[in-house]
Amino acid sequence: MSTYRKSWRPYIGPNDPCPPLEIKYYETPPNLYLGYQPYGLKQFDPSTALFKGTLWPALYAPYSNPYKKKREEEE
Amino acid sequence: MWVYEKKLQYPVKVSKCNPMLAKFLIEQYGGADGELAAALRYLNQRYSIPDKVVGLLTDIGTEEFAHLEMIATMVYKLTKDATPDEMKEAGLGDHYANHDNALFYHNAAGAPWTATYIQAKGDPIADLYEDIAAEEKARATYQWIINMSDDPDLNDGLSFLREREVVHSQRFREAVEILKDERDRKKIF
Secondary structure (H helix, E strand, O other): OOOOEEEEOOOOOOOOOOOOOOOEEEEOOHHHOOOOOOOOOOOOOHHHHHHHOOOOHHHOOOOOOOOHHHHHHHO | OOOOOOOOOOOOOOOOOOHHHHHHHOHHHHOOOOHHHHHHHHHHHHHHOOHHHHHHHHHHHHHHHHHHHHHHHHHHHHHOOOOHHHHHHOOOHHHHHHHOOOOOOEOOOOOEOOHHHOOOOOOHHHHHHHHHHHHHHHHHHHHHHHHHOOOHHHHHHHHHHHHHHHHHHHHHHHHHHHHHOOOOOOOOO
């Protein structure tokens, strides 16, 4: 199973003017891994699919702000 | 030709009065990777691409207009009751000076939409790779706007639009697979 979010640690300089963002995130959505979609994949029921924006659980990868949690933890 | 259905592809609800979000959202309206650029790019490329993937470009190009309409609705709702002072406070003073509260095809920084945002190279692989890149860029734009928005109802609509970018990218990637497939070649072993 692939993960749809990756992270990396940018260099933190000794004289950086702002408090460091220690971890940077980027998204790696399922379309990067699926290849040509195989037949017979599992489907959402129609009303769920309309809500989620895709019929296919294999393509569903919801997004949320990865930096929000960090800020709340600091407060 | 097209058939118009007088409803949005996905309901648009805005629960907070925050005209500044309209300033950011306009990036997806008249920006380089916005819905207008996407629709016009795909619907134009259709004519010179192999038959097998014309239908895909028609379908996705059409859907992009449905997305454009959703973005327009969001921007409209966020600004329709904003006074000139509120527009100015939201960073929309430049916009107001030129357009009042009307929508216009420009990006978040006010640069008007231009056809140089899109390309039709005539080479099917080059065109489809551009389309894949466009979908990933639009997905990223939605992420950055979601990161700046504190309106859960608005974010719900944006999440839907972002998921559609993922699906479209998948379909364009499959179109490349279809075009590069060697099933017609006689293989002699």
